[in-house]
Every structure is written in structure tokens, then in C-alpha cells.
Amino acid sequence: MGDMGGMMASFGAIFFVFYLIGVAIVAVPFWFILKRAGFSPYLTLLNLILGLGTFIVMAILAFSRWPAGESGRTSTVQDLMRQVQGGR
């Protein structure tokens, strides 16, 4: 039984390592995307949430206004400014 527990623990450790590697692979681009969008790059750590983390980060990027400015197609501020300026 002790052997069994040790095996489980080692499996858990191996799984954890692979999980970390997987998160790291996804986290690297998200780190830079978040930074360029003007968010704190530490939001990447949300990717550590198993299963849903990436979706949460994507939702943050998709549904909030980027502090660093957006292209303007979805930004209400920019849309408004374009209207005011008579379309540029």
C-alpha cells in the first residue's frame, strides 16, 4: 500500500509537471498579449486555473476596453470620436 501511495504521488508529480509545462506554453503568448493590450501581464497567472483559465483571460481581453487603446472597430469611444470627426 505504501508503494501504491508512492506511485500515486509520483504520478501526481509527473502530471503536475506536465500541467505546468502546458500552462507555460500558453502563458507565454498571453503574457505579451496582455502587456501589449495594456493589462497587467500577471493576469496570465489565471491560466493556472485548470480548464477555464484560458477562457477567463480571453474573456478579459475580449470584453473589456484595452487600456493601451484599441483598433477602434469595437471601441465605443473610438466609434464616437469617429462620428464626431466626421469619419476618418
Next chain:
Amino acid sequence: MSSYSSAATIGGLLFSLIFVALGIWMTWRIIEKAGYPGWYALAIGVGGFILGLIPFVGFLVQLVQLGLLYAFAFVRWPKEGGTVPFGGGIPGLTPGAAGYPPQAGYPPATGYPPQPGGYPPPGYPQQPGYPPQPGYPQQPPGYPPQGYQQQPGPPGYPPQQGYPQQPGYPQAPQQQYGQPPGYPPAGGPGGYNPPPAAPPPSPYGQSPVAPPPSPYGQSPVAPPPSAQPSPPAGGDTEATVIAGRSMPQAGAPMAPPPPAQASSGPGWTLSTPGPGGTPFVLTLVEGKSIYLVSGQGGGGDLIVPEASIGNPHARLHLAPGRLGLEDLGSTGGTAIDGAQLLPSHGIREVTQSKKIRFGALEFSLARA
């Protein structure tokens, strides 16, 4: 039993479909904010989902999508200007084409007509399409660019309408010339008194195509011939601005604008229609030479309470009759007439510019 497993399969498929749709929707919004067409996300997502149904291809699809995620993270986004891989682009800024067409796609910066008639070809053949340049060498030094803003010199502007009546103007001709009451008479009568046939030479500088003198809100002192507003460091540097970071300029930042101008207005205003409809105006008064632009809570001279404005964001350099702009490495970025300004560009002259973007806000530059 089999019905249960098939139901589970269908349920799993439905679940993954929902997740794929959610992912496509969010990716659409994300890449659109970066300036790419949103349908890229649809194509990649749907295509990947369909291909992923084929055994063994699913893994490849995921690898490709991961590669695209990395590419998205590291390539230049259209919203940042400059050379953009994968096409896309802000409408009017990078017209859909991958890479930068040789400045053909640059937006004619709102109101700079292609210098109607008259103008000899500008002395900068290496940058044919760049809007603010063509009129540059001809500008008499003393005149601010407002004339072009307020009266965007219509191509067919009949230039000297009032001149045939000149002989009869011993005094007070100003109103008829459409000049504002405050127009200093120093240049006016001086210019009108000469013999009737001769059009007034100097006060308006460039007679045939120049807009009427009224917009010049300053005393029309005859421009000193020597004080040509030397275009900042030639055309290549401007091209560097257009090309963006791919061609970082090797040094040679423009020195603070020398006080070359004979006269000037009292200052400048930077105005933007605020998000709430209330205009937001920054005023620069000459006398103070450096203005620091910063966001909320920053210690600048011009505080712009907007999240995309950095702390500090940019620096404005004032000299008599001239205005320089310097980006301080802000996240939100700075752009002059749509061209990205980078810290490595040093100080750029914006005297002739019309639009200055700080972060997400675009300001109109005007003489105060």
C-alpha cells in the same frame, strides 16, 4: 447502454461546439481590437474544428492554432501602425494589404488637399505620398498651419478676387478682404498702397494658391527670407516614421525647434471630443517651453484623465511659432497624423500637423 454512450457523444460534441463558438467569438473580438479583421477568428476556429474531427489531424490543428497564438503575440498589430504581417489593418490606415505599400495608403491627413495647383513639386522626391510634406518647403515661416485647417484651400480658389479694386483703397480695405477686425494693419495697408497693378507682394507670401490671409491669426510680418523652416532632418526621417519600428532611426533626433519664426500666436490648443460629448481641451501658452503630458495621477503639466495615457506619456516642446512632440515610451503610444511616434524618433516637429493621438484619444492641434 449504447443509447447512453451515443447521448454522451452527442453531448460532448455539443459541449465542445459551444466552447469552440465561445472561443471564436472572444478571439474575434480580441483580434479585432488589435486591428485584424474578425473573420480571421471564424476561419481559423471553424476550419480547425472541422479539420480536428479527422483523426490524428486534430493534434496538428492544435499545434497550428498554438503557433498562431504565438504569432499574434509577437507580430505587430495593425492598431499599432507600421508594417503589419497577415494583412488586416485599420480601415484607411493600412488598406488591407500585407506590408506597407509605399505610402500610397496613407490617409490624406484630413484636410491637406494635394496642394492645389500652383505649387512646384516639393523638393522631396523620395516621399511622394506623405501628406504633410508637400506643402512644407513653401510655407512661409511666419505662418502657422491654421490657414489650411480652417480653409482647406479649395482647388479652384480664385486667388486674388479683390485685387482689381485695389486702386480705390486708400485705407481700411481690411473688411472687404475678409480679414478679421483684429487684423493688424501693419501688413495690410503696406501691401495695398503700392501701385495699383502690382498685387501686394509680400504679406501673403504665396499669392496664387495661398488661402486668403484671414485665417492667419497673427501679424503678417514679412517672412524673413533666411528663416526657412528647415524640414526636420529631411525626408528620410519622415519615411522612418511611416515605416515604423522596422526601420528605427539611427540617432539624429531633431533638436528642440530653434526660434526661427518671426512671429507667432499666443499658443496652441489640443482638443478632443471627449467620450461623454464634452470636449477636452489642452492649452499650451508660449512662454513655457516644455509641457509634460501624463495621465491621471501623473505629475505632468497636461493631465489627461484617460486610462490609455501613460505616466508620463509625451513631452511637448514649444518654441516661438513651432511645436515639437516627443514620445516618452508610453504604452498607449503617440501618433502624429496617424504615423506612430516612437521614443527613438526623438522630438518631432508638429507645427504643420493636425492630429495628435495620445493613447486612445485623438487631439486636433490648432493655434490658440
